[in-house]
Amino acid sequence: MAVVVVTDASSRLPAEELTRWNIRQVPLHVLVDELDLRDGVDTIPYDIHERAHVTTSGATPGELGKAYRRALADSGGDGVVAVHLSAALSGTFSSAVTAAREFGPLVRVVNTRSAAMGVGFVASAAARCAAEGGDLDAVEAVARSVVPRGSAFIVVQRLDNLRRSGRIGATASWLGTALSLKPLLRVDVDGRLVLAQRIRTTSKAHAALVDQVVEVVGDRRAAVAVHHVDNHDAADAIGAALTERLPQIEALTVTDMGPVLAIHVGAGAVGVCVSLSD
The missing domain is CATH 3.30.1180.10 (Hypothetical Protein Tm841; Chain: A;domain 3)
Incomplete structure (x- = not known):
């Protein structure tokens, strides 16, 4: 098997890129009119940014833990590298750290200190290393090397x-x-x-x-x-x-x-x- 990379919907990676490199994506949330819409899963109005009383929420520890558990199983125990939106811009990273504790050293969480494709570039580089046979340490190292x-x-x-x-x-x-x-x-x-x-x-x-x-x-x-x-x-x-x-x-x-x-x-x-x- 191979190490699996998990990211969040802020990465803006197209579906074909996610499929090609076997990257798993966890949705972020848009909260509007008492609805919780998941970015990347649910249909979200194109003009959502123009609407009043709209807020956002990061991925929860429960959602992230579920994604990590599935990715770890699919990796055959080789491990997971989780690449997420800047900790200074979203609570997703802190939720990821919390969720990863369940899995010990088999899930490594990387703070990209970025957003949008700043996250996507890190996730893609890590996933390419995994596809080339890199072990957990190598994939994590590649992800961390791309951040700066x-x-x-x-x-x-x-x-x-x-x-x-x-x-x-x-x-x-x-x-x-x-x-x-x-x-x-x-x-x-x-x-x-x-x-x-x-x-x-x-x-x-x-x-x-x-x-x-x-x-x-x-x-x-x-x-x-x-x-x-x-x-x-x-x-x-x-x-x-x-x-x-x-x-x-x-x-x-x-x-x-x-x-x-x-x-x-x-x-x-x-x-x-x-x-x-x-």
Whole structure:
């Protein structure tokens, strides 16, 4: 058998990628109108991020434990590497640590300190190592080695969602009240969402986003994912600009940000996740 990688729905990995690398995915939750909708399982309205009184919830220890138990059985006892959304952005990681205690050293939990494909890049690299015959220690080591090679940036159109979700609580002082402010945010080394640049217009913010990614990648090889919330045109334009300025990019994908992250960042947001090659 082989080590099995488990991740959560924040990873934005397409179904074919999950199947190809035998990655198991645990849903996150969208809570609306007394309904508990599971990202990746239930149908979630495309405009969920525009609705009032919508909240999100991470995967529970019970859900994670069930997923780990099945994955461990399917691995034939070889083990599980669990790769999850930043502990600073979601309670999923702490729930994963709690759930993993039941299995001792056979389940290893990795904090990606990222979100969206920042999580997906780590999960995919770990799963490829498993498919190549890597043992539990090797697969965990690959996952942990990819984490510091990742970067993530995002431009939001409105600040309401971030304020409401509490994801900018400690940094609210730099936001001010300017309606035209389009902050360029980044995920820092601890997996927190912090200010990278304070910008007044969307076009300049998107240009700064491209510049930041180009600076991070330099002349190295990298995989890049451009995410958006109902803003495909801007995401395509940013993807085209990155392809032109970074011809050495090994893979570039453009995809939605998913309902859970969309609820926190709001309509029109565009983000980029980068994973540098070793």
